[in-house]
Amino acid sequence: MSHSGSSRLDSDAGCLLCAVRSLSICGALDERELREFARLSQRIRLSSRTPLFSEGDHADAAYNVSEGTIRLSKLLPDGRRQVIGFSLPGDFIGVASGDCYGFSADAIGPVMVCRLMKQPFARFVESNPGILLRMNDFAQRELMLAQDHMVSLGRRSAEERVAAFLVGWRNRLQAIGRAAKTVYLPMSRQDIADYLGLTVETVSRTLTKLERDGVIVIVPGGVRLMDARRAEALAAA
Secondary structure, three states, X not given: OOOOOEEEEOOHHHHHHOOOHHHOXXXXXXHHHHHHXXXXXXXXEEOOOOEEEOOOOEOOEEEEEEEEEEEEXXXXXXXXXXXXXXXXXXXXXXXXXXXXXXXXXXXXEEEXXXXXXXXXXXXXXXXXXXXXXXXXXXXXXXXXXXXXXXXXXXXXOHXXXXXXXXXXXXXXXXXXXXXXXXXXXXXXXXXXXXXXXXXXXXXXXXXXXXXXXXXXXXXXXXXXXXXXXHHHHHHHO
16 A cells, blocks of 8 residues: 555664564563564654555455544545544554444654555464563453543533543543643644534633633643642543
8 A cells, every 4th residue: 555645664673672672562562572573664754644445445454553643534424524532652553344444544743654465464473472462451442442532422512522621531541651840732623623522612612711710721732730639520520
């Protein structure tokens, strides 16, 4: 598969030096297994807004995210877009149960991924059961995120949905060592709206209300949680 706006970087040393190795499926591998894994993988750099793969494409590879953020989305029957998630460094995406990808993935800003072709990777997994256990752990975590998101869409107000998104995103950034006073939001407000099942106007109004109420301060590139306890209480509603 070719990616316009992408470049390939091949190096066995890349896996050994990878900053997010401990967060990814590769964390289950010893040095010998990692060198074998590195020979299977191909590092690809994507420029901003470049598709990694599109819904319906032949599912010929899986991807390990090592840098940047990837938006995952599906097209609804009426032509609208539903954002179903955002992948961060350490996430593993693109494992399809069938022959085609069931969603689209594209870069939000510059991204680095490791591409693993389907058949060679399947053979590698068969001979390295530790990585299969790690993949199962990842799948369970994603299922929990999906269940939380379904609850958010079904039961929460707009304010509760936005607060839950901000707190959840902060927690995900903390989990990969990106804790900071400012919660960096690389995605657009339209992306957030399409993820939360709201209009972009509602997202903007809600962020403004949270700022007016002293819960957040909107800053370039993200928000600062000024009253984390209140944000967490809204998120838990």
